[in-house]
Amino acid sequence: MDGTLILWGHALAALLFGTLALAAARRTGRHWPRRGLVAALAVTSLWALVVAGIDARDPVARLLLGARNMAWLGLLVLLIRRSAGAGGSSRALTALCAVVALVTLLAAGLAIGQGIAAPLGLPASLATAMERTRLALVMMAALGALVLVQHLADAQRRAQGGLRLALAALGGMWALDLLLAAAAYAQGWSAALVALRGFAMAGVAGLLAAAGSRADDAAPPALSRTAAMRSLASVAVLIYAGAAALVAHLAAAFGGSHGRIYETAVVCGAAAALLALASTPWLRAWTRVKVAKHLFRHRYDYRTEWQRFTATLGHPGPGGDPLGVRIVRAVADLTDSPAGLLLAMAEDERMIPAAAWNCDPQDPDPADQALVRHLATGRIVALDAIRADPHGAEAACIPAAVLADPLAWVVVPLLHGERLAGAIVLARPPVDRALDWEDLDLLRVAGRQAASYLAEDRAHAALADAARFDEFNRRFAFLLHDIKNVASQVALVARNAERHADNADFRADMIxxxxxxxxxMTTLLARLGQHDASRSEPLRPVDAAALVASTAAIRRAQHPIEVDVGPADVPPVLAAQARLAQVLDHLVQNAVEASGPGVAVRLRIAAVDGQVAIEVIDRGCGMSPGFVRDQLFRPFVSTKPAGFGIGAYEARELVRAMDGRLDVMSREGEGTRFRILLPAAPPVRGAATLEAAA
Structure with missing residues (x-):
């Protein structure tokens, strides 16, 4: 079992160091000389690979151990020479490096001598003396290296955190050598400690990788926070597994007849403990906080956080949360808050709960107006600081219900421009901590971005309301125009009745x-009450000639109307009869109003290339080409003093709804011709319909 652990632990370390060497070869560093770093990482990877594949006691492995130490010492010498932080102690540190390197060379030379002399069959006492001397030299070299790292770390106190962390990783590596050599010197060879060293060296590789992520351009190459977290988690799990295996081995070795039971209990307990720790939200949050605090210059990876923030706000997905909930969740994710509440501005300038994420919204507090005035300044409210000073000026501005809730942690204002759009109350994260400048800056920017989404959503809602009002106003304007036409029609009949009341034909037309x-009028009232349901009338064959004749007969009571039907039979048209009648009524009414007394309005209908053309012709004042082009079909534009400017626009829209076209030809002083073109109904369908109607 120890051999398996030695193999896997050192193989993992070899893989990690080799990966770091390949990555470092592609970068240039300001603090770490690139070539020296690549050489040190590569030799360390080769040494770990030899230990995993052969044996730690093999002369080749011991020779590579010395080469590994020499490579790292050479790198430290280059670092001392290139660094200005060492000051006057640089010569002393260089001298110490030289001493440690000399001792390391002596230990490596003795290891080579042991390998050469082993086949010669040296006496046991001489072999033991040589081994103990080599171990003593290894311990001296490790102690000297640790002293060197300590002095160098003291000289680099103002350097970047990544450099100090890398020195700590090297110190851990030489501390492992010192521990293993001391144990071998005192009690002999220990396979369990060698196995533990393999997993610990994997951890050293992880620390070197994390050290590179803290430096701007230092090697080892910088890793993302996600990669650093996963690497450290993997190393921690491997070290935990190695320690558990070591304890299980010791339990089996010293447990006697019950050793197997003890070993099984240790393995099961370690597995259960690992699962419990991995599923603890507090531990994950604590790990993220500590890693961000000690391994990175900034608490947040702003690029990643902003991508996640905008993705949460802008992608609701099918069946996703409404915008208010997404805003709360996006801001809460920045600080690992488990819940949050969105307070929105009401019409009375008070703040009311608008959306909640993982919590139940409470009723608004009467003191909300004071909170509005306080948050309008843009200050982020840290509630713990206010609770520590309950008699301060800020305490009077915060609702008592918010202060009384121990889970309420911070209040983030949402400012859109200079106006307060709302606020978010965030719950306390699993790892409680005080807000620092990074938290405040990030929450302030996120609050403004969230406020812009709120403002955009409210603007869309306002536009939708305006569109609904516009549709209602447009429909009402059409109805008013129709009512005006009816009133004008009745007024004309009343005026003509004074002169033609004795005419029987006139009385029939008047009735x-x-x-x-x-x-x-009844139809208009129905349309007004039913939101214009008549506009959904389907298209069907309509006898256009009969409809024109009917319109002319009705209008003759107010003005002379002439009807001219083409030489051939006019086919039915595909239209909505009520709409077509409404269009004809508009056009005839306009023609009557434009014509002088006694000047007849002419209606013509004829078949034209598979279509039916209905023309309304008057000999009135006419219109200019510019007016026809730019003004005629614009709503609310009219040349009549009391006109609504709706008739021509509505007529064109109704004809278009029936898949037709409305053309106009007009000349000033000569008159106007409106022409309706509608598709003819299919002959079979039209004939069947007309036959059924007959």
């Missing part, structure tokens, strides 16, 4: 006109 006007 028909009044009946049609009453029917139209």
């Amino acid at each position: 028909a006109t009044l009946r049609e006007s009453a029917a139209r």
Whole structure:
């Protein structure tokens, strides 16, 4: 079992050091000379590989151990010469390096001598003396290296944290050598300690990788926070597994007849403890905080945090949370807060709960107006500081319900420009800590970004309301125009009745006109009450000639109307009869109003290339080409003093809804011709419909 642990532990260390060497070869460092670093990492990887594949006691492994130490010592010498932080102690440190290197060379030479002399069959006492001398030299070299690292770390106190962490990793490496050599000198060879050293060297590689992530351009190459966390977690798990295996081995060795039971109990207990620790949210949060605090210059990886923040805000996904919940979750994720509450501004300038994430919103506190005035300054409120000074000025601004909740941690204002759009109350994270300048800066920027999303959402809602009001106003304007037409029609009938009341034909036309006007008023009232449900009338074959004749008969009571049907039979058209009648009524009414008294309005209908053309022609004042092009079909533009400017616009929209086209030809002083083009109904369908109607 010890052999397996030695193999896997040192193989893992060899893999990690080799990966670091390849990555370092692609970078240049300001604090770490690149070539020296690559050589040291490569030799360390080769040494670990030889220990895993052969044996730590093999002369080749011992020779590579000396080469590893020499490579790292050479790197430290280069670092001392290139660094200005060592000051006047640089010569002393260089001299100490030389002494340690000399001792290391003596230990390596003695290891070579042992390898050469072993086949010669030396006396046991001489072999033991040589081994104890080699171990003593290894311990001296390790002690000297530790002293060197300590002095160099003291001289580099103002250097970057990554450099200090790398020196600590090297100190750990030589401390392992000292421990193993001391144990071998006192009690002989220990396979368990050699196995433990393999996993510990993997941890040293992880520390070197993390050290590179703290330096701007220092080698080893910088890792992302995610990679550093995973690397350290992997190393920690491997060290934990190695320690558990060592304890299990010792339990089996000293447990006597019950050794197997003890070993099984240790393995099961270690596995259960590892699962419990890995599933603890507090431990994960604590690890992230400690790693960010001690391994990185800044608490946050701003690029990663901002990508996650914007992704949470902008991608609700199918069946996702509403915007308010996404805003709370996005801000809470920045500080690992497990819950949060969004307070939005009400119409009375008070703050009310608008959305909650992992918590239940509480009723608004009457003191919210004081909170609004305080948050409008843009200050982030740390509630723990206020609780520590309950009689301070800020305490009076915070609602008592918020201060009484021990889980409430911070209040983040959401400022859009200079206006307060809301606030977010964040719950206390699993690892409680005080807010620092990085937290405040990040939360302040995130609050402004979240406020812009809130403002955009409210603007969309306002535009939707405006669109609904616009649709209602447009429909109401159309209805008013129709009512005006009916009123004008009735007024004309009333004026003509004074002169033609004795005419029987006029009385018949007048009754028909009044009946049609009453029917139209009833239809308009129905459209107003049913939100214009008539616009959903399907297209069907309509006898356009009969509809034109009916319109002319009704209008003759108020103005002379002439009807001209083409030489051939006019086919039915595909249209909505009520819409087509409404269009004809608009156009005829406009033609009547534009024509002088006694000047007839002409209606023509004819078949044209698979379509039906209906023309309304007057000989009135006409319109200029510019007015027809730019003004005629614009709503609310009219040349009439009391006109709404809706008739032509509505007529064109109704014709378009029936897949037709409305053209106009007009000349000033000559008159105007409106032409409706509608598709003819298929002959079979039209004939069947007309036959059924007959």
